[in-house]
Amino acid sequence: MSKPVIATASLAGCFGCHMSFLDIDERILELVELVEFDKSPIDDLKKFTRPVDIGLIEGGCCNVENVEVLRYFRKNCRILVSVGECAVMGGLPAMRNTIPLKECLEEAYLNSLTVAPEDRLIPNDEELPLLLDRVYPCHEIVRIDYFLPGCPPSADLIWEALTALIQGRPMKLDYPLIKYD
Amino acid sequence: MPDKIKFTIDGKECLAEPGQTIYEAARANGVYIPVLCHYEGLKPVGSCRICSVRVNGRWMASCTQPVTEGMVIENAVPEVEEFRKAIIEMLLVEGNHFCPTCEKSGNCELQALAYRYQIMVPQFPYLFPKREIEAFPGFLLEHNRCIQCQRCVRAIQTRDGQKIFTMKNRSKDVRVNVDRKLAAKMSEDQIQKAMDICPVGAILKKEVGFRLPIGKRKYDHRPIGSEIEEKK
Ligand code: SF4
Numbered sequence: 001m002s003k004p005v006i007a008t009a010s011l012a013g014c015f016g017c018h019m020s021f022l023d024i025d026e027r028i029l030e031l032v033e034l035v036e037f038d039k040s041p042i043d044d045l046k047k048f049t050r051p052v053d054i055g056l057i058e059g060g061c062c063n064v065e066n067v068e069v070l071r072y073f074r075k076n077c078r079i080l081v082s083v084g085e086c087a088v089m090g091g092l093p094a095m096r097n098t099i100p101l102k103e104c105l106e107e108a109y110l111n112s113l114t115v116a117p118e119d120r121l122i123p124n125d126e127e128l129p130l131l132l133d134r135v136y137p138c139h140e141i142v143r144i145d146y147f148l149p150g151c152p153p154s155a156d157l158i159w160e161a162l163t164a165l166i167q168g169r170p171m172k173l174d175y176p177l178i179k180y181d
Numbered sequence: 182m183p184d185k186i187k188f189t190i191d192g193k194e195c196l197a198e199p200g201q202t203i204y205e206a207a208r209a210n211g212v213y214i215p216v217l218c219h220y221e222g223l224k225p226v227g228s229c230r231i232c233s234v235r236v237n238g239r240w241m242a243s244c245t246q247p248v249t250e251g252m253v254i255e256n257a258v259p260e261v262e263e264f265r266k267a268i269i270e271m272l273l274v275e276g277n278h279f280c281p282t283c284e285k286s287g288n289c290e291l292q293a294l295a296y297r298y299q300i301m302v303p304q305f306p307y308l309f310p311k312r313e314i315e316a317f318p319g320f321l322l323e324h325n326r327c328i329q330c331q332r333c334v335r336a337i338q339t340r341d342g343q344k345i346f347t348m349k350n351r352s353k354d355v356r357v358n359v360d361r362k363l364a365a366k367m368s369e370d371q372i373q374k375a376m377d378i379c380p381v382g383a384i385l386k387k388e389v390g391f392r393l394p395i396g397k398r399k400y401d402h403r404p405i406g407s408e409i410e411e412k413k
């Protein structure tokens with residue numbers, strides 16, 4: 001039997017959840033036995049090469065590229081998991097959600113004290129993905145099957161969730177595993 | 182001495198003192214009923230409804246309802262627990278709760294309840310409302326996190342009994358209102374008391390913060406309510 005295939009992505013996140021994933025320490029040796037990696041920043045594969053069993057998504061959606069990647073994952077992954085506060089609820093990037101986008105951009109690129117007068121310019125290059133009006137939790141864009149809160153979720157939670165999904169058993173969520181910070 | 186009152190919670194036979202509320206009597210019998218707006222020693226108002234139980238088939242707020250002889254109370258049954266879970270989820274989406282940035286994280290009763298109920302994501306959409314942060318000489322009032330429980334309103338007064346915190350507006354616009362003049366005269370201890378009594382991170386004493394490291398905070402290792410359940 002072939003091994004389950006997993007893929008990961010970091011959208012509007014800080015890569016902290018990926019770092020926390022690597023925090024599984026020596027269990028990483030076990031992981032290599034358990035699964036194969038497809039598209040992920042860990043192996044730098046840019047495109048899916050086969051159908052994926054479990055997709056792990058870090059970060060919410062703050063721009064159109066995030067939305068595109070998320071939809072691409074949904075299409076290619078049997079199970080999709082929101083990993084971390086940003087994927088689950090927008091996280092720190094979503095602190096801009098109560099401020100109109102125009103005001104955010106003006107504050108960051110025009111009015112802020114740290115912007116030198118000659119640098120006052122709101123970036124607008126076609127190479128840059130367009131920002132969305134606000135930051136969206138992943139499940140407001142596509143269907144998400146499981147949610148792992150935490151900033152970041154602990155390595156233990158990620159490990160427990162992943163092994164449970166691979167083995168097709170319910171997750172054992174001991175009290176210290178669920179944290180929002 | 183008046184006779185004790187007999188009642189049951191989830192089939193467990195319990196005894197109450199006359200005049201005790203369901204919440205108090207349950208607690209005395211080692212049964213945890215979650216509360217948010219209620220606080221030991223304050224007059225209960227029964228506004229958050231998280232302490233709801235079913236008595237002979239009817240829903241009641243256990244923090245205000247006195248126990249009577251022969252009550253059959255349902256507490257930790259799926260329907261009641263789902264109802265409570267929904268309230269917690271509504272509170273989480275109704276404000277702006279960015280726990281990773283919050284000083285109360287780890288000591289917050291709303292968050293602790295969400296942990297106890299294993300809420301991985303609220304079933305409701307996040308509202309991201311626009312709320313203010315107000316500054317007073319000794320503290321901040323973070324409206325993004327206020328759950329309008331009115332604990333501060335009931336607990337904090339001047340020496341001659343004037344309220345420093347009051348409520349204004351109605352319905353979804355209801356907010357805590359602070360009397361600026363009186364707030365300016367609050368002592369450090371009184372500000373600390375207000376911060377401690379607030380179940381969430383809405384009242385924050387200035388110039389201190391994140392005093393307890395992760396791992397040492399109130400709800401890092403044990404669910405809220407464990408201390409009550411362990412008594413019996
Ligand atoms: S008040 Fe509680 S639930 Fe809200 S952000 Fe702070 S820790 Fe989280």
Ligand code: SF4
Nearest residue numbers: 327328330331333379
């Ligand atoms: S400030 Fe705190 S104590 Fe006062 S109503 Fe809001 S949540 Fe309750």
